[in-house]
Amino acid sequence: MWKEENNKLVRSFEFKDFVEAFSFMTKVAILAEKQNHHPFWTNVYNNVEIHLNTHDAGDIVTEKDHKLAKSIDALFD
Numbered sequence: 001m002w003k004e005e006n007n008k009l010v011r012s013f014e015f016k017d018f019v020e021a022f023s024f025m026t027k028v029a030i031l032a033e034k035q036n037h038h039p040f041w042t043n044v045y046n047n048v049e050i051h052l053n054t055h056d057a058g059d060i061v062t063e064k065d066h067k068l069a070k071s072i073d074a075l076f077d
Contacts (some may be wrong), residue, residue: 002069007060009052009069013076021046024075031071037064 002011015021021043028050032038040051050072052065 002073004061007053009061009065011050011069011072013048013050015046015048018045021048024048027075028072031075032068035064035068035071037068039068 002009004010013021013024015024025041025043025048028039028041037052037054042049052061052068053059054062054064
């Protein structure tokens with residue numbers, strides 16, 4: 001579940017292993033590129049954490065972030 005904190009939408013994802021996590025990141029990268037909206041994220045082994053906010057709007061959460069979050073959810077849920 002996404003949560004809004006410190007002007008960011010944040011969600012953590014856990015996978016079976018590193019390959020599954022990296023595969024998910026690759027799919028997110030393609031979505032992000034298509035939407036021209038790129039996340040800040042971290043990956044440690046089977047965990048991926050994604051932070052979304054809109055830099056052009058002053059680093060706040062906007063509809064662009066909610067749209068990308070919804071697209072990411074469709075890959076995971």
